[in-house]
Amino acid sequence: MFTLESLVANASLRLKVLLPGPEGAMDEPVAWVHNTELPDPSAYVRERELVLTNGLWAGQVSAARFVAGVRRARAAGIVFGLRAETPVTPPDLVDACRDAGLPLLEIAPEVPFTAISQAVSALYADQRRESLAGTVRRGDALATAISRGAGVSGVLAVLRRDHDLPLAVVDRMGRTLAAAGTELDDAQARTVAAGLARRPPALELDLGGVTAALFLVGAVGDVDAALVCLRPLSTLGAAEREALEQAGRFLSLEVAKQQAVQAIEMRFAGELLDMVLSGGTRAGEVAGRLRAFGVDPSEPLAVCALTFTDPHPATPPGPVGGRGEVASTGLAGEQGPVASTGLAEAVGDFFGGAGIPAVVIGGTHDVVVVFAWRDADSELPPLAQRLLAAVERRFPGRRAVAGLGGVAPYAARLRQPLLHAREACRVLRRSRTGPVVRSFAELGTHRLLLGLVDQETLHGFAHDLLTPLRDHDARRGGDLERTLRAFLDHDGHWADTAAALHVHVNTLRNRLTKVADLTGRDVGRTEDRVDMFLALAIDAMD
Known part of the structure; x- marks a missing residue:
């Protein structure tokens, strides 16, 4: 104009x-x-x-x-x-x-009036030429920044040379990848992530009293992040909008580049599990693969497996923008339903922030992390608790569990800790309540055995045994199931169970006699008592 x-x-x-x-x-x-x-x-x-x-x-x-x-x-x-x-x-x-x-x-x-029209046309032409030249110059600067590895921060720096705007880039996992001229707190970043999850994504949001314009950043058609300008859309001039949209396109290139790198690292890290589990000749390649991720194979190595216990719709994986440090933190890519929730990224961020060299591999049912560990074995559970706390902050309302497999003295001894960690994680995943961190050694033998049996068969067994008790309690307002649980919890001690239930021992005997009539199992027989114990344990599993 x-x-x-x-x-x-x-x-x-x-x-x-x-x-x-x-x-x-x-x-x-x-x-x-x-x-x-x-x-x-x-x-x-x-x-x-x-x-x-x-x-x-x-x-x-x-x-x-x-x-x-x-x-x-x-x-x-x-x-x-x-x-x-x-x-x-x-x-x-x-x-x-x-x-x-x-x-x-x-x-x-x-x-004549035409002289004014001609002068205005010339002004517009000059402005257009200047705008195009600015777009070309900015495009060259953006391309140079990305080609030299400046990443997301480099893109923002180029933008702010021409426009003094408060800017940030937030991915759909709620992480601030870079900021310039402002800082977003965690709540604001989560609000941006929620806006990106909408269909269609939000283009303007209220970030706690500050109106922000969102310019979408995507790779291969998906919205992976947003270039956030802490100004309302209506206050941005045409030149500012054009610059922000142009930067968003270059950020998409950066995301695509990083996703390609992540895909390579995903395959590279995923092969590590195959090497460890296969043993034989491939086991010799484990040390080299760990070194590639910055993990010393000659040092003690711990293994932890994590997953979510609650069913939850998988959300698309977050972007990789600004993740040039992947090799140093050891963050590998993701794959499968569990990995697609972003759990592997959260785990990688935790170990990277803690300065612990690690390889994180996202799988179909769990996320496995192999990391350097020189402290005492007793310090592993507290570390796992801190890790789960970090995951819960990233995924409010989700319940995550971690299985610990112990510490291998060096890379060639990783197979057993890996198997133990994944088995402990699998057992915890099927439990709706109870501890969220357990080592393989801490799990009861019956839990490990139940984890090896077909789940449909197990639940059918528990259903057949417990349904008569529940039907009776529902019709009569009874407490047979609660009485059975209390009896088993008190290791079959009659007096202790009666005291816990606040009933006479004779009442307890009458109730357990009724349990035997309905189920065909007598609590006085060890074999029948084991059946009842297992049925209740299975009922507590997913």
Whole structure:
């Protein structure tokens, strides 16, 4: 756009300012010029257009009526063209413009209105050329920043050379990948992630009293992140929007590049499990693969397996933007339903932040992490608790569990800790309650055995045994199931069980006799008592 001041500065137009209008009006942007002699041009003049007129309407309406129409159209001002019949601008027009607060300019008779149109066209052409040149320069700078590995931060730095805007890049996992001119807190970042999860994604959000515009960043059609500008969309100029949209496209290239790297690392890390589990000749490759991820294979190595216990719709994996440090932290890619929730990324971020060299591998049912460990074995459970706390902060409302497999003295001894960690994790995953961190050694033998049996068969067994008790309790308002649980919890001690239930021992005997009648299992027989114990244990599993 141009301004009235820029037109006046063009000496060839020979414009004279009769009324500058309100303060700053001469410097306000003007949309275009409009030549009219209509008595009421308000229906045809667009907002912020400059009205050019010779006053041929004067025989039909007063100057005040004409100016009122121009004012209703919210025009930028009036240029009155002098001619032989009107060698000076009519005083009533001057008075009407003064009363309306409208800028009024005068153009000499020798200068046609087309000269103004041509000057405006030239201004627009110059501005367009300058804008295109700026876009090309900025594109070159963005491409250079990305090619040199500057990543997301480099893109923001290029943007802020031309536009002093508060900017941040947030991925759909709620992580701030980079920021410039502002800082987002965790709550604001989570709000952005929630906005990206909408369908369609949000383009403007309230971040705790601050309105922010979102420019979407994606790779291969998905929305992976947002370039966040802490300004409302309505306050951003055309040049600013164009720059932000251009930066968003370059950020998409960065995300695509990082996702390609992550895909390679996913396969590279995933092969590590095969090497460890297969043994034989491939076991010799384990040490080299660990070194590639910055993990010393000659040092003690711990293994932990994690997963979510609750069913939850898988959310798309977060972007990899700004993850050039993957090799040093040992974060590998993700695959499968569990990995697609972003659990592997959360685990990788935890170990990277703790400065612990690690390899994180996302699988179909769990996420396995192999990491350097020089502390005592007793310190592993507290570490796992801190890890789960970090995961829960990333995924509020989700229940995660961790199985510990112990510590291998060096890489060649990793197979057993790996198997133990995954088995402990599998057992914990099937439990709706109870501890969230357990080592293989801490799990009861019966839990490990149950984990090896087909789940449909197990639940069928538990259902058949417990249903008669539950039906009886539902019909009679009884406590047979609760009584059985209490008896087994108290290791079959009659007096202790009766005291815990606040009933007489004879009442307890009558209830357990009824249990035997309904189930065909007598709590006095070890074999039957084991069946009842297992049925209740299975019932507590998913």
